[in-house]
Amino acid sequence: MKQKELNTFDKPRNIKIMLGGFFVFLVVLLVLDYFISKHAYFPCEGAPQFFAAYGFVSCVVVITISKILRFFTKRDETYYD
């Protein structure tokens, strides 16, 4: 008997809808930032869109450093054998 398979995330239309929803959600978060009362521990925390910028930059930095790290640490799978 052939196993039942899902392909929800393979259909370009579905991916488009999900990406659309994702970008709308990002915009909503940016807008919401102006309507919430902040209880900041530090001045920068209260700055508009601080967390959005910090999250984006952090992820880029993490991945960039990882790529540089790989240059030094990458070895063949049988390196220790």
Next chain:
Amino acid sequence: MIDLITNGTPPALIFILGAILIPFFKGKLKSAYMLLLPLIAMAVLLSVPEGEYWHVGFLDYQLIFGRVDKLSRVFGYIFVLISFISTIYALNVKDDLQYVAGFCYAGGALGVTFAGDFFTLYIFWEIMAVASTFLILARRTSQSQKAAFRYILFHIVGGLFLLAGIIIQITKTGQITFGFMELQGIGAWLIFLGVAVNAAVPPLHPWLKDAYPEATIAGAVFLSAFTTKSAVYVMIRIFPGAEVLIWIGAFMTIYPIFFAEIENDMRRVLSYSLMNQVGFMLCGVGIGTQLALNGTVSHAFAHILYKALLFMSVGSVMHVTGKSKATDLGGMYKTMPLTCIFCLVGALSISAFPLTSGFISKSMIISASGHEQFFIIWLILQFASAGVIAHAGIKVPFFTFFGHDSGRRAHEPPANMMIAMGIAAFLCIFIGVCPQFLYNILPYSVDYVPYTGAHVVGQLQLLMFAVLAFYFLLKSGRYPAELRAINIDTDWFYRKPLTVLVNLMGKFLNGLNATMDLILVQKFTGSVNAFAKHATASTICFFLSFSPKKNETKDTSNTSASSRLETAFATGTTPIGIFAACAGLMIVVLYLLV
């Protein structure tokens, strides 16, 4: 001993003694028995009020098997709970070694948790080390045997640090009970170092990322829960507020995320991510305020559940495909949708999305750092939070269940695995939605509201814009490609240069041994023996060689004289020998006559 019976059996002994009987049960009875053990332990935990129980006399000391207070109780709850879930997950395994090792290991962790004195702590600490090694050995591959060997060596060294510190401390104070200790003096530092090994503090961490991915599928779930978290518990118990822990913890949150990002083996990614989460906890211990310690305890509680869930979901894929590397997986959601959902719940929880357990626990630690005005630490923890979603939140589910289609079409894992993952996933969301259930059992009263507008929006911005960055980098081909490769870490020092050193030392010492054997045993000892045997005859021969001879040439005379003397000394028939024998005989005769 009476105390042991009147207050119920300590949870640690329920697990360890119960483990011994596991091989005697068969089939469904075995499953029922194994599920009953954590339930009995939980019943004991729930029924025993706070206080000190289960005293056992040892030499001149009283060992305390049960220091029950709010701190030990909450760790006890989660250790028993995860044992129950892990046991369900492992029910399809037909290997008693894993069951016995798993239960002894969990029992060791419970023993450490409720230990009221250093001796008890050390005994259970070592039980954990030995039992957990068998969960790695039980995979029965050449790689796992080697990894298990390195793992136990590392833990023996850590255990010796702990033991040395304990002995110094007991000698200094005369007390075996332990509690808060200033991080001053060699004893305290050795204890700290011993515990730091189990907490996988860099650079003492490589045993974790080396051994956990080599363990059995169910073994890795057990392993993810106990060693590091019991070390966190001991840190909370002994070194709360030790400032060095703030920096160690902060460093530990960022160091592993870079390695996790470029790692191919999903269970190794999770191992690095485990270190990152323990970093948050150690940072909380270092901050040491009530909010920070509550955050640490709740994060340990939440982390055990979602980390086990992630190991279970990746383990399930491994169970049905035999693969755990990103390069071999992808597109698994098509035939394993439920496992995929469970993995996503774990990924959301570890990323601390609102309405999941990670959100209500990790935020307490970060808020505590803000409350104490540790700005740099606060920035590092926020940075690490974004890093978590990049490697554990997205990478693990994306490259396993989505990403490029590997073409593998595996079915969902057995029902027991699904049930275990279902329970863990439910608890991750339940704790996130109803945090009071967890907050109510924390060591200090909780005056913290996780769900404020600023906090929810701020956290969602941090995470979602990190996802956006991930999306752009992936789309533009700048994300590190999946590669069939490994990455060297600090274990390189003892797996490469140290191996060369060991080989060189082996050659040098073995050569020295062989030379000494040749010189001392084979040559020198033989010469001494020969000399002792022939010394008298040789000496006399030497002196006889100077005496004049009449009818024989000197050489012939010397040879025959020396051979006669040799024979005479060998048979005891020299004039002196005969005379001595006669004298002895005379004494005997006189003795008999008189």
